[in-house]
Amino acid sequence: MRDIVILHENEEWLVPLRAEFEKRGVEAKEWFLDTGVIPFTELPDDAVYYNRMSASSHTRGHRFAPELTRMALTWLESNNRTVVNGTGVLALEVCKLSQYAALQKAGLNVPKTQAVVGKSLLVEAAESFAQWPVILKPNRGGKGLGVIKFDDAAGLQAYIHSADYEEPLDGVWLLQEYIKPKQPHITRSEFVGQKFVYAVNVNTEQGFELCPADVCSVDDAFCPTSEASAETPNKFTITKRFNDHEIIFALEAFLKANDIDVAGIEFIEDDKGELYVYDVNTNTNYNQTAEREAGVKQTGMGALADYLIDLAK
Secondary structure, three states: OOOOEEEEHHHHHHHHHHHHHHHHHOOOOOOOOOOOOOOOOOOOOEEEEEEOOOOOOOHHHHOOOHHHHHHHHHHHHOOOOOOOOOOOHHHOOOOOOHHHHHHOOOOOOOOOEEEEHHHHHEEEEEEEEOOOOOEEOOOOOOOOOOOEEOHHHHHHHHHHHHOOOOOOOOOOOOEEEEEHHHHHHEEEEEOOOOOEEEEEEEOOOOOOOOOOOOOOOOEEEEEOOOOOOOOOOOOOOOOOOOOOOOOHHHHHHHHOOOOOEEEEEEEEOOOOOEEEEEEOEEEEEEEEHHHHHHHOOOOHHHHHHOOOOHHHH
């Protein structure tokens, strides 16, 4: 069996995956990509390389981790190594508009969106929607950071000129229509090997504005790898509602068309029953408490470990 190498920048996220490998008597290698050297003129080992880089790496002090990972993936792919979630997938991870273009091409609904560079243009761009509220969020944020709902132009204008205003990491703001939800949650569908694993509802009632945003977790207390406590009820509930839903088949086709092997894809249902896909997370986590409460036969990390081991055989 070939080695399995995990490219990442967050030790905490790897803990449950290491445990699944251990259950199977396998020890994966890890390549921590924050700073480093890519030996482009040398030959990489013949192994399975799993890209687990996140667009939110800068929130953990790893500002250039995605850029370094792109160099590493380019090196691996140029030598025909087995790569899970390659350079094209990483490009989607760090660009929401690229995600939306690919989703629309696959026949999926996305929220009405504009990309804006330059804060002086934000109010005019928001007014062109001719509808309020609107959502403002950074193209590269993560964990719901920097996502704000505005009910009118005056509120947006006040924020832009306040001390709270911060430029997004890459200079790109996204303005989106506010999707009025049918229920107070979003749904995150998990896929491994381009196949559906399960869907989980994420409750957003406690202090988080329900909107087309990065709401995998409200803050670190609700990280999907964390265990719930009595003081912090679990916000994640696995649902079977979408097991045979047409959106799952459409999302699987989207993954195949874009060579995405592993992803968590988030969508929201509006008050008319229409589904809108608003985020593709190619670095995905799984809520262990929700899995245990639902009694799932195959956990997300278990499915991932099995998939990587099968590729390495």
